[in-house]
Structure formats: structure tokens, C-alpha cells
Amino acid sequence: MPADPGFLSRVRVKKYGGTSVGSLERIEGVAARLAEDLARGEIPIVVASAMSGETNRLVALAERIDPDYRGAAYDVLVASGEQVSIALLAIALQKRGIRAQPLLAYQLGIQTDSVYSKARIQKIEGETLLGFCRRGVVPVVAGFQGVDEEDNITTLGRGGSDTTAVALAAAIRAPSCEIYTDVPAVFTADPRLVPDAKELARVSFEEMMEMAALGSKVLHIRCVELAAKHGIRIHLRSTFEARAGTWIVPEGEIMENPLVTAVTHDANTCVFVLHPVPAGTGFLADLFDRLASRGVVVDIITQSDTGDGRRLAFSVTKEDVALTRQALKEFLPAQVGVEALEGMGKISIVGVGMRNNFGVAARFFRTLADARIPVQLVTTSEIKIGAVVAADALPKAADALAGAFGLRATGGV
Amino acid sequence: MPADPGFLSRVRVKKYGGTSVGSLERIEGVAARLAEDLARGEIPIVVASAMSGETNRLVALAERIDPDYRGAAYDVLVASGEQVSIALLAIALQKRGIRAQPLLAYQLGIQTDSVYSKARIQKIEGETLLGFCRRGVVPVVAGFQGVDEEDNITTLGRGGSDTTAVALAAAIRAPSCEIYTDVPAVFTADPRLVPDAKELARVSFEEMMEMAALGSKVLHIRCVELAAKHGIRIHLRSTFEARAGTWIVPEGEIMENPLVTAVTHDANTCVFVLHPVPAGTGFLADLFDRLASRGVVVDIITQSDTGDGRRLAFSVTKEDVALTRQALKEFLPAQVGVEALEGMGKISIVGVGMRNNFGVAARFFRTLADARIPVQLVTTSEIKIGAVVAADALPKAADALAGAFGLRATGGV
Numbered sequence: 001m002p003a004d005p006g007f008l009s010r011v012r013v014k015k016y017g018g019t020s021v022g023s024l025e026r027i028e029g030v031a032a033r034l035a036e037d038l039a040r041g042e043i044p045i046v047v048a049s050a051m052s053g054e055t056n057r058l059v060a061l062a063e064r065i066d067p068d069y070r071g072a073a074y075d076v077l078v079a080s081g082e083q084v085s086i087a088l089l090a091i092a093l094q095k096r097g098i099r100a101q102p103l104l105a106y107q108l109g110i111q112t113d114s115v116y117s118k119a120r121i122q123k124i125e126g127e128t129l130l131g132f133c134r135r136g137v138v139p140v141v142a143g144f145q146g147v148d149e150e151d152n153i154t155t156l157g158r159g160g161s162d163t164t165a166v167a168l169a170a171a172i173r174a175p176s177c178e179i180y181t182d183v184p185a186v187f188t189a190d191p192r193l194v195p196d197a198k199e200l201a202r203v204s205f206e207e208m209m210e211m212a213a214l215g216s217k218v219l220h221i222r223c224v225e226l227a228a229k230h231g232i233r234i235h236l237r238s239t240f241e242a243r244a245g246t247w248i249v250p251e252g253e254i255m256e257n258p259l260v261t262a263v264t265h266d267a268n269t270c271v272f273v274l275h276p277v278p279a280g281t282g283f284l285a286d287l288f289d290r291l292a293s294r295g296v297v298v299d300i301i302t303q304s305d306t307g308d309g310r311r312l313a314f315s316v317t318k319e320d321v322a323l324t325r326q327a328l329k330e331f332l333p334a335q336v337g338v339e340a341l342e343g344m345g346k347i348s349i350v351g352v353g354m355r356n357n358f359g360v361a362a363r364f365f366r367t368l369a370d371a372r373i374p375v376q377l378v379t380t381s382e383i384k385i386g387a388v389v390a391a392d393a394l395p396k397a398a399d400a401l402a403g404a405f406g407l408r409a410t411g412g413v
Numbered sequence: 414m415p416a417d418p419g420f421l422s423r424v425r426v427k428k429y430g431g432t433s434v435g436s437l438e439r440i441e442g443v444a445a446r447l448a449e450d451l452a453r454g455e456i457p458i459v460v461a462s463a464m465s466g467e468t469n470r471l472v473a474l475a476e477r478i479d480p481d482y483r484g485a486a487y488d489v490l491v492a493s494g495e496q497v498s499i500a501l502l503a504i505a506l507q508k509r510g511i512r513a514q515p516l517l518a519y520q521l522g523i524q525t526d527s528v529y530s531k532a533r534i535q536k537i538e539g540e541t542l543l544g545f546c547r548r549g550v551v552p553v554v555a556g557f558q559g560v561d562e563e564d565n566i567t568t569l570g571r572g573g574s575d576t577t578a579v580a581l582a583a584a585i586r587a588p589s590c591e592i593y594t595d596v597p598a599v600f601t602a603d604p605r606l607v608p609d610a611k612e613l614a615r616v617s618f619e620e621m622m623e624m625a626a627l628g629s630k631v632l633h634i635r636c637v638e639l640a641a642k643h644g645i646r647i648h649l650r651s652t653f654e655a656r657a658g659t660w661i662v663p664e665g666e667i668m669e670n671p672l673v674t675a676v677t678h679d680a681n682t683c684v685f686v687l688h689p690v691p692a693g694t695g696f697l698a699d700l701f702d703r704l705a706s707r708g709v710v711v712d713i714i715t716q717s718d719t720g721d722g723r724r725l726a727f728s729v730t731k732e733d734v735a736l737t738r739q740a741l742k743e744f745l746p747a748q749v750g751v752e753a754l755e756g757m758g759k760i761s762i763v764g765v766g767m768r769n770n771f772g773v774a775a776r777f778f779r780t781l782a783d784a785r786i787p788v789q790l791v792t793t794s795e796i797k798i799g800a801v802v803a804a805d806a807l808p809k810a811a812d813a814l815a816g817a818f819g820l821r822a823t824g825g826v
Contacts, residue, residue: 024474024477024478027478028478058497061437061497061501062500062501062504064437065437065440065441065501065504065505065508066504066505066507066508069504069507069508071507072503072514072515073499073500073501073503073504073507073513073514073515074500074504076496076499076500076503076515076517077496077497077500077501077504079496080493080496080497080500083489083490083492083493083496084471084474084490084493086486086489087475087486087487087489087490087493088474088475088478088486088490090485090486090489091475091478091479091482091486091487091490092478092479094479094482094484094486095478095479095482100486101485101486101565102485102486102489102490104489104566106519106564107564107565151519151520152514152520153517
């Protein structure tokens, strides 16, 4: 092959999501944008999701046959969605005179474990992928899929195509990965709740992981974890606009951290309050064992004694409410009362800047108190504070916190 | 593995076509029928087509982007249809407590050449396939697809899933292959044209190949060719009824051959008549070279001299009419007149029994003459006679020939 010292520096992994390839017109739009990238001297490696709606359509077919089925066949089924979109995108590229090759997981040795529907990537043959680039062919890779040791198709779960893109970047030792999506950037708050939220030029991996865990839908936590592990900087951009977007980078690359980077919310919480709870840690251990064995993911747990007996509160997601009720019914002694507070949500602030600042928590609670928003449960880490509040109070809470922590486009702290 | 001398004799390759898996209800029906097969002690290997309509839907997507595109991406696209149907069928089997594994071409090493959209199978890893059976897992194989030397997906063209089934049977040295379809058998004539056509219990490979070439849609010629080459007997049966269907077998297995086995028609012909044609064979060679280089498949060619100059007539399919006109326009000297007879069809009789019988041709032409059906062109081989007639005369021709050659359920020769 010809020596080309600049070759690797021109390779760009570019991931286009479901809405970005959601129609034939949009697929043509992506092809046109890639043609511009090539004209600028970039060497693209493309990763695509299924056309939006397609994965849901396929899942519905499987569920009509057997709503409870999970296993290898399920992954074979849903992986077909990406096969369609990469083929169509490759055709749209070829129409523009660009050599392109749709590539499936087995062709690139995207090896995963065998945990169907939630598989994790173990290795990728980066050289195979680069081989296409060296021959002047644009690889158009199916996101979301891998193959296990027995060569069966696996899928990576939510956010899977983002994870594929980051993993490909890691496999070819690229310094970064571009993720094109239907939002132009990461914002300091959800613009639907806080209309004057600011676009963030840079966010640290750690902050982005917290934001993903706390309800931000922009990137899935697994994709950010993988990027952090391999030091792959993520450039999140709009498919439909030429704006710069947001870079998700190692913390060290951000010169000046604001106290708080963003406010994140999630309207998907239910709080269970148990009272009176028997004394002794054995009870708690047994209770949470029981919930875990049912597949219930417990988020926040608090315990208090208000004089009339010990009170235990914990939060779960809406989806797990029925399972939780069932487990509690089977497990709890008759004298323990159960109260379920449904329609709750979580409001959180995230920022590496709060690590060394002790006033943040006080200002957080003061802001919610001034807005007359009662707090049910609290959770904190080094770089976040979260509170469970009524779901219908989330817009007011987000807006008040955006004001208190300088997250509006119009004004600072 | 346990010694099981009867194992191989119980393995059955069973292919279900697009209408057989055309809805979730029908997929469940196939699963139920396979459960019965297993209960009877059979060891099924299943091949499935895409759900009916799905391949056309995918083709339409590609054509909306680029109507002229053919290549690797096209095959990746359309092959996704079988991926969906085998996954759904595997889920339906598992719901019935049957272990099943959807399998794609790359997993079974279904190796083809790289002629995309019309690839030919070169080899299959039969032992891999049998391994699933030995472990008590029903392999549910995607028909129609293969992989080429570079591991790209290829597709086999029309009738591809039938070809896959026969090739799998050959790879595991099975003596036969069951093809389940929406017709219950091969008939002596198309029952839509000849309502009292007879079901054939047995047809020879050679006859079936002629019938496929002459317009019978029941099996594609490539599938029958492959079966003949490997001596795989095909059992064609209805998906929806328990009838015996038709066996397609080596000629030696048919004890008594009727004079004519079937009448076949094809309403897809156009005849071009050129007059006057320059003398010399060079002209004909150049003309048919030119047509071939345009991809036009010429079927029947006749030449005559009726005193007013040489007259050349040849037939092509409807699809090739535009290409043919274009090629003739470029190639022919101005003085050669061109007449195109559109709306033509071909009516043929097929039967190994006519090999040693000289009266068949006479009776064929007498029958058409008595029915006042003019014949434009004639083609014969050892076991067939075909005539190009007006397409709207085909029902009358088929009916008359069925009567003349004893092809009705009610009566003999």
C-alpha cells in the first residue's frame, strides 16, 4: 500500500443515529454530507443505526409471537434493521460515485460476549476496517450488533450504535469519534424545560456519565464509559445543521470548570415508603436481595427514625413498580405498612466543579425550598446532587436551578 | 456424540416459501407443523424465504434511491428479509418448547461466487449444519443468501431459497428435500387455465427443468438443475394441506411415462420480425452479438425466405423489448424493416415420453390448427414442443392441448 503518513490522522469514525437515517431523503442527506467530508480530505468510517421506528417494528413482531422471549433469535431479528440502513446508505454513496461497502459485525470480527440483547464488545479487528479505507472504500458499518464466540449475532442494547462507533474508534486508535444526532449539542438543561439553556462546548467524560445515569438521553452511559476507558473524545453534533456541537473529553482538557455544568431530570421515579421497619440490618439485606432477585433496580435508599418507628424509603423506576409491589407483598411481615408515591421524578445537578466547593449542596436545597418544591429523597456523589421530587414540579425545579447556577444563555452566577 | 445409526435417515430438509411464512399466523402454523414432524421422529432442517412482499418492499427502497444500482449493497439489503423470517420462526418454535437456532449464510459457510444478485453456491459446511441437529437444535436457515470469498453477503436470485434447500440437502448427502409452497402439487397444466388439470405424482428432473424454462412458476430451473446434478429428489407439497404433493425424481424412478406430462405456458413474449435481411451469416452473428452485449436474452430464432427476401424472426421477453428496439435501431441498415409483435405468449408440451414418439408434433400442431390458433414461431427439443401464439389465445391453447394429450383429471388419451 502507498505510504501515507497523514492517512490515520484523516480517518474519522462518524455515527449516524436512527432519526438521521429515518427516511430515504435523510439517508441521501447523510450521503451528501459524507461526500463533502471526503471532498475536504477526510477518510470516513460510517456507523449507522436502524431507520427510526424500524427496531420497534421488529420488536413488536417478536412480541406478538411470544412477549416473553429473549434469546439469540431476538438479536438476529432486531439486527436486521441496521442491515437495511447501511445497505441503503451504501447505495446512496455509490450513486454519488463514492465507493462504499456495507459491513456487518461478522465481517469486522466485532466479538462480544453471549449476553443476548445486552452484549458487550470484547474485541474488533481494526486492521480489517482500515483495509477498506486504504483501498479507497468507505466502510458503512452496522451499529448495535456483534457476534459471539459461536458466531451468532448479538446486539448491544440501548445506545448500542454509539457504543459500536466508540469501539471502532478505539480499535483503530483514533483519537475521537463523531456522533451525529437529532440534537445539536449537549445543553446545560433540557431546552424543553429551560428554553434559554446554554449549549456546552465541552463536557467531561465523568459529567456525561452522571448526566446519562440521571436521565439525559443524549448519549448512553455505556458509550461514554467506553470512550472514557479508551480516551476517545466524542464530538456530538447535529445531523441537520453544521454547528460545532459538544465535545465530550477527559476532564484535564477543560480549562475552567463552572461550579455546575448541567441540570438533568428524569420523570420516571416511584418512591416506596415502608413503616415501621423491623430493627436489624438483616431485614434490609433480605429485602434488597429479594428485590434484586426479581430484577428490580433500586436507585436511592434512605432510612430514618422519626420517633414513631424506623422508616425506609427507596426509589425505583416506573417499569419496576409492579415487580416491586409483588416482591414486597411476598416478603414483608403484615405489620409493615407500604406507601407508594408514584408520579415522582429526579432533578439533579452535575459538575466536576462542585468537587471542591462546599456551598453547592446548600444552594441546591435553598433553591428548591424557595420554589416550594418538597424533596422526598436525596442522593449525592462527588460531582452530583440529586433529589426526588414530584414529576410535575420538574420544569419549575430545572428552571430555578438553571437560574441559581448560571446555566442560562442570558446571564452568569 | 452418541452413535445413532438411524440419525441421518431421519434428517429432513424442509423449505418454506414466502407465502408459507407470509404472516405471524402462518409462521406459527409452520412451527406447529414442525412440532408434528418432530413428534413423528423426524429431525428437521428448516429453510425459509422472506415473508411474502418483504423482498419487494426492500427492492423498492433501493430503487427509490437509485433505480440502476446493482452490487454488494443490494444483496445486503434484500438478504435482511430472510433474517427476519428465520428469527420469527425460531421464536415460534422456542415458544413450543423446541430448541431452534436461526442461521445465516456466514454461519454455515454457504460459499458462493461474487456475482451479486445471481450468485451460485460453491460449497456448504454440511457438518456444521448437522452439528446443530445432533445437539437437538432445529437449524432455521436463511434461504436465498450466501457469502462470497470476501465474506460479503450474496443472494442467489429468483428461486434462491429453493436452491438453498437443495444445496443443503446435497451438503449433508440427504436423499431428498421437501419444498412447502402455496400450491399443493405440480399439475399437468395451470389450473387457472385448465380447471380439470391433474396433479402429477411424479415428474422427472428433465421435464421439470423444461417446464420451469417454459413458464411454470412452481420451481425455479436452477433449483431443479442442482437437484438433478446431486440426485436430490424434491418433494413439492402444500404448506396448508396434508396432501402428498409431487415428487421430482430421476427419470429412471418413473415406471411408466405418459406421452406428454404437462402443458406449460408463458404470457411474456414479444416477436421481432426483420425483413428483408441481408444475405450472409456474418449479419446474423453481428446482430445477436449486439443483442447479447446489451443483456438481451433471445429465445427462439427462425429464418425463412418467402421469395420477397429473407425474413428473420426471434422472440424475447417483454422486459427486454426496449433494449431490443434500441439495439436494432443502432445496428440495422436503414433498408431493413422491423415489425414487433407484442402481446405474444408461448404454449408448450413437455414429456420424456415424446422422445420415441414421432406423432406428438403432428398432434400438437393439428390441435392448435383445429382451435384456429395461428403459430408464429416454433421451438422443439427431445422432450418438448413449444409454439409462440397470441397471449390471449393461451387459455384456449392450453385447454385444447390438455384434452388432446390426456392431461385432464377426467379422461385419458
